Structure formats: C-alpha cells, structure tokens
Amino acid sequence: MRHALALGVALAVASAACAQERGAALYEQHCAVCHDKKGEGIPGFAPRLAGNLAERAKKESGRAYLAQLVVSGMMGPIVSGGEKFNDAMPSFAALSDDEIVVLAGHVLGDLNGVPGEQRITQQEVAAARKRALPPNEVRRLREQ
Numbered sequence: 365m366r367h368a369l370a371l372g373v374a375l376a377v378a379s380a381a382c383a384q385e386r387g388a389a390l391y392e393q394h395c396a397v398c399h400d401k402k403g404e405g406i407p408g409f410a411p412r413l414a415g416n417l418a419e420r421a422k423k424e425s426g427r428a429y430l431a432q433l434v435v436s437g438m439m440g441p442i443v444s445g446g447e448k449f450n451d452a453m454p455s456f457a458a459l460s461d462d463e464i465v466v467l468a469g470h471v472l473g474d475l476n477g478v479p480g481e482q483r484i485t486q487q488e489v490a491a492a493r494k495r496a497l498p499p500n501e502v503r504r505l506r507e508q
C-alpha cells in the first residue's frame with residue numbers, strides 16, 4: 365500500500381516535470397523566434413513575455429485573453445510593458461488544447477512565476493476556440 369502511494373507520488377512528480385519540459389520545447393519551437401528563448405521579446409516588434417503577464421493571469425478575464433491570443437493571434441496597436449507595438453502575432457489554433465495548456469504553462473509558470481491554479485486550463489482553451497475571434501478583436505479582450 366505504502367509502495368503504491370509512493371509510486372503514485374513519484375508518477376505525479378514525473379508527469380509535472382514532463383509537462384514542464386514539453387511546454388519549454390513547444391515554446392522554443394513556436395514562440396521563441398519572435399519572443400526570444402527567455403521571453404525577452406524583440407524591441408519594436410514582439411513584446412517581452414517574461415515578468416509581464418502575472419497580473420493578467422490573476423483574473424479570469426486576463427486568462428481568457430491569453431488563451432484567445434494563442435488560439436486566434438492578435439493584430440493592431442498595443443502598449444505592453446510601457447512600450448508600443450503594432451504588428452501581428454499568428455494564430456496557433458493548429459496546436460492541440462493540451463499543447464496550448466502546457467505551452468502556456470511554461471510562459472506563465474517558468475517565465476512569470478504564476479502559480480498552477482492561475483494558469484490556463486483546457487476549458488479556457490476550448491472556450492477560446494468556440495469564441496473564434498478575429499485577430500484585431502482580440503485586443504478588446506486585452507483591455508478588459
């Protein structure tokens with residue numbers, strides 16, 4: 365019995381570590397080209413992600429925005445971290461819900477120190493797919 369429990373704990377820890385590694389790998393594959401491997405962004409083109417997203421993740425509306433952004437992409441003028449941007453981020457709707465969850469887990473958890481319960485869930489990704497906003501309307505969610 366005790367062995368089974370220990371095994372269960374070990375498996376849970378291993379699967380969390382595995383999700384974290386998958387998230388980092390997906391981020392590198394899909395996002396790092398524009399936002400930098402460490403999330404530092406490209407001045408004048410793509411905003412910094414590291415350290416800028418924790419406040420948004422605290423609110424349900426902030427998480428809805430982040431999930432929508434990855435599903436739909438975004439375009440048009442924004443101010444992020446005090447800097448102006450006005451370009452286009454592509455949609456990542458081709459990724460699975462699970463891939464988006466672990467990828468966002470890397471961005472929020474590893475790059476922003478956001479605790480597990482404030483990260484994006486499968487339900488939030490599914491809701492974003494249903495809403496299917498065009499990229500220029502995603503900015504409206506950002507302002508909420």
Ligand code: HEC
Nearest residue numbers: 394395398409410411438439440444449450451452453456
């Ligand atoms: C081709 C370049 C490119 C790629 C690839 C890309 N982004 Fe972006 N991203 C942008 C641009 C440009 C913006 C700003 C869009 C605007 O000006 O409206 C942006 C905005 C963002 C924001 C908004 C920040 C804020 O302050 O609201 C987040 C979060 C983000 N991207 C995350 C990601 C993630 C996660 C990925 C990978 C799945 C990704 N991006 C892939 C170019 C990119």
